[in-house]
Amino acid sequence: MEIECTGRRIGDEGTLANEVAAWTKRRNNYNNKMKINWKFTKKNADEKLSKHYVS
Numbered sequence: 001m002e003i004e005c006t007g008r009r010i011g012d013e014g015t016l017a018n019e020v021a022a023w024t025k026r027r028n029n030y031n032n033k034m035k036i037n038w039k040f041t042k043k044n045a046d047e048k049l050s051k052h053y054v055s
Contacts, residue, residue: 010016040048 010019
């Protein structure tokens with residue numbers, strides 16, 4: 001959210017709530033059209049993370 005506010009200070013809680021709500025709505029509408037481009041497979045993840053699994 002810091003980048004979206006362009007470095008300006010928001011003076012009161014009501015304005016902040018409105019800004020966050022508007023940002024969230026834009027983000028959600030934009031991301032609903034995007035797909036996740038996974039960089040790994042389940043097999044790769046299992047191999048990398050196997051030491052963290054409890055047997």
